Amino acid sequence: MIEQHETQIRVRYQETDPMGFLHHAQYLTYFEIGRTEWLRAAGGNYREMEEQGRLIVVVKAECRYRRPAQYDDLLTVRTTVKRVTAVKIEHEYLLLRDDERLAVGHITLAVIDRSGKVCRVPEWMERGEVDSG
Amino acid sequence: MIEQHETQIRVRYQETDPMGFLHHAQYLTYFEIGRTEWLRAAGGNYREMEEQGRLIVVVKAECRYRRPAQYDDLLTVRTTVKRVTAVKIEHEYLLLRDDERLAVGHITLAVIDRSGKVCRVPEWMERGEVDSG
Amino acid sequence: MIEQHETQIRVRYQETDPMGFLHHAQYLTYFEIGRTEWLRAAGGNYREMEEQGRLIVVVKAECRYRRPAQYDDLLTVRTTVKRVTAVKIEHEYLLLRDDERLAVGHITLAVIDRSGKVCRVPEWMERGEVDSG
Amino acid sequence: MIEQHETQIRVRYQETDPMGFLHHAQYLTYFEIGRTEWLRAAGGNYREMEEQGRLIVVVKAECRYRRPAQYDDLLTVRTTVKRVTAVKIEHEYLLLRDDERLAVGHITLAVIDRSGKVCRVPEWMERGEVDSG
Numbered sequence: 001m002i003e004q005h006e007t008q009i010r011v012r013y014q015e016t017d018p019m020g021f022l023h024h025a026q027y028l029t030y031f032e033i034g035r036t037e038w039l040r041a042a043g044g045n046y047r048e049m050e051e052q053g054r055l056i057v058v059v060k061a062e063c064r065y066r067r068p069a070q071y072d073d074l075l076t077v078r079t080t081v082k083r084v085t086a087v088k089i090e091h092e093y094l095l096l097r098d099d100e101r102l103a104v105g106h107i108t109l110a111v112i113d114r115s116g117k118v119c120r121v122p123e124w125m126e127r128g129e130v131d132s133g
Numbered sequence: 134m135i136e137q138h139e140t141q142i143r144v145r146y147q148e149t150d151p152m153g154f155l156h157h158a159q160y161l162t163y164f165e166i167g168r169t170e171w172l173r174a175a176g177g178n179y180r181e182m183e184e185q186g187r188l189i190v191v192v193k194a195e196c197r198y199r200r201p202a203q204y205d206d207l208l209t210v211r212t213t214v215k216r217v218t219a220v221k222i223e224h225e226y227l228l229l230r231d232d233e234r235l236a237v238g239h240i241t242l243a244v245i246d247r248s249g250k251v252c253r254v255p256e257w258m259e260r261g262e263v264d265s266g
Numbered sequence: 267m268i269e270q271h272e273t274q275i276r277v278r279y280q281e282t283d284p285m286g287f288l289h290h291a292q293y294l295t296y297f298e299i300g301r302t303e304w305l306r307a308a309g310g311n312y313r314e315m316e317e318q319g320r321l322i323v324v325v326k327a328e329c330r331y332r333r334p335a336q337y338d339d340l341l342t343v344r345t346t347v348k349r350v351t352a353v354k355i356e357h358e359y360l361l362l363r364d365d366e367r368l369a370v371g372h373i374t375l376a377v378i379d380r381s382g383k384v385c386r387v388p389e390w391m392e393r394g395e396v397d398s399g
Numbered sequence: 400m401i402e403q404h405e406t407q408i409r410v411r412y413q414e415t416d417p418m419g420f421l422h423h424a425q426y427l428t429y430f431e432i433g434r435t436e437w438l439r440a441a442g443g444n445y446r447e448m449e450e451q452g453r454l455i456v457v458v459k460a461e462c463r464y465r466r467p468a469q470y471d472d473l474l475t476v477r478t479t480v481k482r483v484t485a486v487k488i489e490h491e492y493l494l495l496r497d498d499e500r501l502a503v504g505h506i507t508l509a510v511i512d513r514s515g516k517v518c519r520v521p522e523w524m525e526r527g528e529v530d531s532g
Contacts, residue, residue: 012428012431012432013150013151013156013431013435013445014156014158014428014431016150016151017146017147017149017150017151018146018149018150018151018152018153018204018316019151019316019321019323020151021323023146023147023295024294024324024327025147025291025292025293025294025295025298028290028291028294029289029411029413032412032413033411036412036471045471046412046471047470047471050284050285057285057287057290057331057334058290058331059330059331060328060329060330060331061290061327061328061331062326062328062329063326063327063328064325064326065323065324065325065326065327068323068382070446071151071446071449072435072445072446116334145295145298145299146298146302146312147295147298151449152449152454152456154456156428157427157456157457157460158424158427158428158431160424161423161424161427162278162280162422162424165279165280165424166278169279178338179279179338180336180337180338183337183417183418188418190418190420190423190464190467191423191464192463192464193461193462193463193464194423194460194461194464195459195460195461195462196459196460196461197458197459198456198457198458198459198460201456201515203313204313204316205302205311205312249467279416279417279422280416280422280424282416282417283412283413283415283417284412284415284416284417284418284470285417286417289412289413291413337417
């Protein structure tokens, strides 16, 4: 299991606001890209999961904003698996511009089926130290 | 059949760009809101159509931008049915700030089923002068 | 000072994802609309504040998602001022579909000038029980 | 002057709609990314242009949608300079999935200053055959 993954994202014009800053809601989308690419690097594929009727939903999201990102900045999202239980996955996301920390996020995910029922987190997503969460 | 409908939209902070203007891609979303509300006023409901397996897709979109809209502007989208054939619906959209014309758009829609096959436009959407288009 | 304000938002097609749910990042934008309308109801105007060189930035955002919102749902954002200090404003946001609680958010804001320097929160924004926070 | 440029974009979850398709308004944003990268490849930089008080605005946009793009598709935007006059730039954009043409767009741009006045297109943007258009 890959416990950390980095992916690069360039800030789009459409994503910035009249202050010239990346809009704060957009950080959550960048984190989502981070976990999609983490999943791909780990051998998974979210599109296939969804086709098989397993959906990942966000249960809780939190972000602390330290410094603004600007249009055309080339940023790095560093995704770290913090904790996986039978029913939850917790990630930490660092948004970096070179070595400068712009924001840090924590997202808790759950897996549901098409009827909305909570499912067990796929085994391959669990790390060794799974607890009963 | 209602041939013209107006709906109001206030420009959101997140939708404006570093110039302080409503981002140009966002106009297409405003037009989409215009036709959703036109459909509702006409007694239809797009959510129900979709639940019944009929999807509206955009075949062609065109927009001419005259003057910029800005954050917090209260705008009007005036949706006009221009032409309905057995397989296409054409709308015109005027984006207005009071009497000032900010943009004019033309969108051509088609109806498909879940397999992607083109379907006949629902009868209630057709006006009197339907042609074989 | 108005300590609570409600505003209505209809979920747009463009804001929903392949699960048919309102995308989780979009909740932060809905909360932003909630505070813009709270500000307007309180006699303020964010566009004017910005023209006068006072910018509101998000320092921290947190959201707990309980039930999904869907396309075309008519939702209510209930914005509550939780705490105002000399340098921070804390809001709570409830996202409701009729009486059903879909999500609850907490956002901490600061006021900066165009150079990025933190400014004192405008007096009219402070409630009676301002502390030195 | 570079007259054609290609850039790759992966479709984000947040950009797709309940049909599972890339939302039609998003195509204009993909074209914008195409011209930003064309500009960079040509030795220009839009962020710097803007800092120098020269803004590019969209005067007209048009897109024909042939086949839908889906979540996680890796697409190519092929940006072609079609015509540059003293006051306008016209681009064509092809959106491709491998060799399959998903959409074709045409965007007309103008350059303005901060007061909104139309400016001459920068010389380096003009190709040889500039006319008085």
